[in-house]
Amino acid sequence: MARLLAFILANRALSAGLAILTAICIVAVLGPLLVDTALSRVGAVPPRLPPSQLYPFGTDGQGREMFTVIIVALPQTLKIGVTAGLISLAIGVALGLIAGFVGGLLDAVIRTASDVMMTIPGIAVMVLIAANVREMTVTLMAVIIASLSWMIATRMIRAQTLSLRDRGYVQIAILNGASPLRLVFVEVLPNLMPFIAASFVMTVSQAMLATIGLEALGLGPQNELTLGVTIYWAQFYSAVVRGMWWWWAIPIGALALIFVGLMLTSIGMDGFVNKRIGVRS
Amino acid sequence: MTAPVLDVAGLSVEYRTSSGPAFAVTDVSFSVQPGGRIGLVGESGSGKSTTVLALMRLLRNGSIAAGSARLEGVELTGLSESAMRATRFARMSLVPQGAMSSLNPVLRISEQIGDIFDDHGIRHGAAARRAILDTLLNRVGLAAAVQDRFPHQLSGGMKQRVCIAMAIALEPALILADEPTSALDVMVQKQVMATLGRVQADIGAGIVLIGHDMALMAHFVDDLGVMYAGRMVERGPVRRLFAAPHHPYTLLLIEALPTFRARGRFRGIPGVAPSLLTQVAGCPFHPRCPMAVDRCRTETPALRPVAGAQGHVAACHRAEDVSR
Amino acid sequence: MYLDYIARRFGVMLLVIFLAVSINFLIPRLMPGDPVEAQLMQLLSQGGGNLGDIAAMVDSYRARFGLDQPLWRQYFAYWESVLTFDLGFSLANYPERVASAISGALPWTLGLLGTATLISFVFGTLLGGLMGWPQARRAWRIFGSGVLLLSSIPYFLIGMVLLYLFVIVWPVFPAGGGLPFGQTPGLNWQTVQGIAWHAALPLASIVLAETGAWAIGMRGMIVSVLGEDHITLAEAKGLRPGRIFNRYAMRSAMLPQVTRLALAMAHIVSGAILVEVIFSYPGVGFRLFQAIQAKDFFVIQGIVLMLTVTLAVATFILDLIYPLIDPRITLRRKG
Numbered sequence: 011m012a013r014l015l016a017f018i019l020a021n022r023a024l025s026a027g028l029a030i031l032t033a034i035c036i037v038a039v040l041g042p043l044l045v046d047t048a049l050s051r052v053g054a055v056p057p058r059l060p061p062s063q064l065y066p067f068g069t070d071g072q073g074r075e076m077f078t079v080i081i082v083a084l085p086q087t088l089k090i091g092v093t094a095g096l097i098s099l100a101i102g103v104a105l106g107l108i109a110g111f112v113g114g115l116l117d118a119v120i121r122t123a124s125d126v127m128m129t130i131p132g133i134a135v136m137v138l139i140a141a142n143v144r145e146m147t148v149t150l151m152a153v154i155i156a157s158l159s160w161m162i163a164t165r166m167i168r169a170q171t172l173s174l175r176d177r178g179y180v181q182i183a184i185l186n187g188a189s190p191l192r193l194v195f196v197e198v199l200p201n202l203m204p205f206i207a208a209s210f211v212m213t214v215s216q217a218m219l220a221t222i223g224l225e226a227l228g229l230g231p232q233n234e235l236t237l238g239v240t241i242y243w244a245q246f247y248s249a250v251v252r253g254m255w256w257w258w259a260i261p262i263g264a265l266a267l268i269f270v271g272l273m274l275t276s277i278g279m280d281g282f283v284n285k286r287i288g289v290r291s
Numbered sequence: 292m293t294a295p296v297l298d299v300a301g302l303s304v305e306y307r308t309s310s311g312p313a314f315a316v317t318d319v320s321f322s323v324q325p326g327g328r329i330g331l332v333g334e335s336g337s338g339k340s341t342t343v344l345a346l347m348r349l350l351r352n353g354s355i356a357a358g359s360a361r362l363e364g365v366e367l368t369g370l371s372e373s374a375m376r377a378t379r380f381a382r383m384s385l386v387p388q389g390a391m392s393s394l395n396p397v398l399r400i401s402e403q404i405g406d407i408f409d410d411h412g413i414r415h416g417a418a419a420r421r422a423i424l425d426t427l428l429n430r431v432g433l434a435a436a437v438q439d440r441f442p443h444q445l446s447g448g449m450k451q452r453v454c455i456a457m458a459i460a461l462e463p464a465l466i467l468a469d470e471p472t473s474a475l476d477v478m479v480q481k482q483v484m485a486t487l488g489r490v491q492a493d494i495g496a497g498i499v500l501i502g503h504d505m506a507l508m509a510h511f512v513d514d515l516g517v518m519y520a521g522r523m524v525e526r527g528p529v530r531r532l533f534a535a536p537h538h539p540y541t542l543l544l545i546e547a548l549p550t551f552r553a554r555g556r557f558r559g560i561p562g563v564a565p566s567l568l569t570q571v572a573g574c575p576f577h578p579r580c581p582m583a584v585d586r587c588r589t590e591t592p593a594l595r596p597v598a599g600a601q602g603h604v605a606a607c608h609r610a611e612d613v614s615r
Numbered sequence: 616m617y618l619d620y621i622a623r624r625f626g627v628m629l630l631v632i633f634l635a636v637s638i639n640f641l642i643p644r645l646m647p648g649d650p651v652e653a654q655l656m657q658l659l660s661q662g663g664g665n666l667g668d669i670a671a672m673v674d675s676y677r678a679r680f681g682l683d684q685p686l687w688r689q690y691f692a693y694w695e696s697v698l699t700f701d702l703g704f705s706l707a708n709y710p711e712r713v714a715s716a717i718s719g720a721l722p723w724t725l726g727l728l729g730t731a732t733l734i735s736f737v738f739g740t741l742l743g744g745l746m747g748w749p750q751a752r753r754a755w756r757i758f759g760s761g762v763l764l765l766s767s768i769p770y771f772l773i774g775m776v777l778l779y780l781f782v783i784v785w786p787v788f789p790a791g792g793g794l795p796f797g798q799t800p801g802l803n804w805q806t807v808q809g810i811a812w813h814a815a816l817p818l819a820s821i822v823l824a825e826t827g828a829w830a831i832g833m834r835g836m837i838v839s840v841l842g843e844d845h846i847t848l849a850e851a852k853g854l855r856p857g858r859i860f861n862r863y864a865m866r867s868a869m870l871p872q873v874t875r876l877a878l879a880m881a882h883i884v885s886g887a888i889l890v891e892v893i894f895s896y897p898g899v900g901f902r903l904f905q906a907i908q909a910k911d912f913f914v915i916q917g918i919v920l921m922l923t924v925t926l927a928v929a930t931f932i933l934d935l936i937y938p939l940i941d942p943r944i945t946l947r948r949k950g
Contacts, residue, residue, distance in 0.1 A: 135638065
């Protein structure tokens with residue numbers, strides 16, 4: 011554990027990324043407990059006011075207090091991204107392990123399915139589904155997005171499983187008569203952890219990207235405030251043209267922070283992951 | 292005696308590692324006469340390849356800590372980068388280990404050899420260049436058509452010969468051959484070494500042959516230097532070394548060679564080479580040496596001339612006892 | 616064998632198209648209620664359309680798509696209409712046909728995407744190469760890191776910022792649309808200028824974000840190429856550093872970048888859609904947005920289908936080309 015910490019600290023990108031993400035998570039968890047969420051509803055405060063001492067992030071065109079909005083919307087956005095990410099990851103790891111370990115026809119099927127799904131532009135399917143759904147909720151969004159983000163994790167895990175399968179200690183375990191379950195959980199999975207972690211970060215990034223995209227198009231959750239939905243409303247009420255920059259710029263800033271954090275973490279993990287694969291450097 | 296083509300004196304090379312400096316090469320000296328052949332033999336990690344990389348000044352994460360290397364009288368360690376670049380392949384060339392991966396996979400052979408001429412300022416018209424490459428390839432026993440191929444279309448032996456062709460393209464005075472045949476099977480090895488020897492004689496260059504194959508050395512080189520843990524432990528005319536080795540390590544290397552007559556168990560050398568991170572007190576070989584005495588643990592033996600032989604030196608406190 | 620490979624990729628492409636059409640067909644029908652009527656009723660409730668017109672349309676659709684017929688019959692009918700490029704009518708702009716709505720918007724999107732991708736790919740690859748090459752100036756690495764950070768942000772968010780800065784704060788560029796208002800396109804310099812001016816910001820949004828993605832990919836490739844033996848030998852040969860960078864490092868590192876192009880396309884398209892929305896750029900993405908707003912169901916379906924099929928075909932073409940340009944790939948069996 012101490013070694014892990016030392017490693018993280020030594021890797022600048024990784025520590026910066028994790029620091030940002032941790033800070034965001036803290037705000038997301040503690041924030042709603044510390045503000046009056048009623049201020050984030052329509053008509054709570056006088057509208058269209060620029061940032062001031064009273065309203066540090068200003069107020070939007072519909073009378074919501076922006077600071078509260080951000081605090082409330084942040085956890086929702088994270089919820090969708092992380093939930094979708096976790097579901098995708100679970101699917102991806104399961105499929106990747108199966109494809110890599112079992113091989114043969116099952117592998118071919120999974121691989122083809124993943125190839126095919128990757129070619130379909132996610133947004134296309136999501137728009138289709140979202141446009142047909144009568145009431146979009148956070149959970150439903152997460153599920154829809156998850157169903158289109160599992161491919162990256164599958165590919166990565168499959169590749170790693172394939173290479174690990176031929177390693178000495180796995181072969182020995184098989185010769186010793188280890189059951190497949192034991193093989194997976196004791197021999198293979200621990201060594202896959204770095205890749206699973208890296209896949210998780212990438213999957214969450216992609217999920218968040220898809221979420222924001224859908225929300226900005228107006229297909230997001232209707233009754234809950236997320237960062238993307240906030241931007242949608244800003245766009246809808248022509249906030250950009252009307253100079254109400256605080257309505258859309260601040261959510262963008264928050265989103266940018268999240269994405270930068272995710273990317274730095276991903277870059278940091280890249281270095282670690284590659285070392286394990288044994289890429290010549 | 293004529294001036295040597297290469298004169299290495301007291302060369303030491305250190306690598307920067309996250310655990311501190313690694314003393315890859317310590318106080319190594321040898322020389323090569325024009326047209327002469329010297330071999331550097333030793334196990335993995337003994338510093339042979341590092342020596343060669345150091346001479347070419349291609350060390351990554353490492354530097355020459357001490358010593359000198361004079362090529363045709365010019366001190367290599369002090370040359371500027373551009374002067375060094377001009378020297379590479381023009382006065383001193385390299386036949387790399389593993390030709391498989393040393394050739395650029397996306398360029399044709401003609402372009403890869405042509406690059407050498409171009410970047411050393413030698414221009415030719417298209418037809419003239421083609422003709423020159425033809426001749427060059429023929430010299431190493433390859434058909435002219437190889438010019439237009441990509442590396443992956445050639446066999447291992449052919450690729451190695453292309454590397455040899457590149458090494459002699461500018462007719463340098465010295466060729467450094469870093470285990471040129473390690474990855475090849477025995478028959479091809481023989482052919483490639485024959486080619487190498489022939490072209491070397493043709494252009495009158497000196498050769499430094501790196502390897503771990505004592506048998507190969509016996510057939511090819513004039514002088515042999517035995518390296519262990521970055522130091523040179525014995526050096527001298529190759530026949531002399533085989534007939535009367537004066538270092539236990541040399542003796543063990545020779546005895547490890549299988550012969551037709553001796554049947555029974557193979558004799559390996561037990562133990563592993565020491566880590567290069569620490570400078571060992573005493574002789575670096577003493578933990579594995581069957582002849583070690585107390586003195587070996589505390590006092591590093593110096594390379595001393597062996598009695599009754601010209602140009603034969605060994606670094607062992609019990610050098611005289613080795614061959615008995 | 617190359618043929619085996621082509622056959623496989625072709626198969627995947629067909630599978631994708633099949634899936635796309637089927638999903639397109641199934642999803643609305645899986646939702647409770649008559650899809651057409653539901654949409655139309657919603658339209659009505661929003662005050663759009665004329666009751667008489669709509670009733671006529673509903674009837675013609677009912678008959679056409681045989682919504683009263685068994686599902687599999689409808690399925691085949693759908694395939695038939697798709698293959699004849701008859702994607703139905705636009706509900707919001709009746710009697711405009713979906714197909715013509717799309718074909719009007721398509722050139723704009725293609726132009727924007729094509730140019731943006733080309734610029735990002737070229738700049739990004741070069742930048743990535745310079746970032747990974749130890750002998751290159753350090754300034755490139757610093758500049759590159761900045762670009763990289765930008766690339767983590769979705770295109771359209773950058774677009775919004777650009778819109779604000781360069782249209783509202785410093786009115787340099789026009790606020791939206793493809794051409795200056797009221798100008799009709801023609802084969803003249805004025806048209807070209809108009810298009811360029813309006814495309815500048817959308818283009819910039821995509822390029823700023825995409826370049827970083829290409830750069831980081833290329834940098835990774837260059838770093839791993841650096842460790843390879845042929846670079847060492849190139850240095851040993853005394854070649855000029857510039858030549859080593861170009862012919863030895865970049866060339867062999869660049870080829871995998873091209874495969875990435877195939878994978879990246881879906882991602883680029885998704886991003887571009889949103890950029891069009893921000894800038895009201897009259898491409899397919901913007902039309903899609905309008906259709907979503909207006910609950911113009913058939914247009915949504917049509918655009919989604921077209922996007923998917925186009926991407927599948929484009930990916931296939933790239934898959935075909937790649938083995939031909941990389942001499943390392945021998946899809947022929949040896950010996």
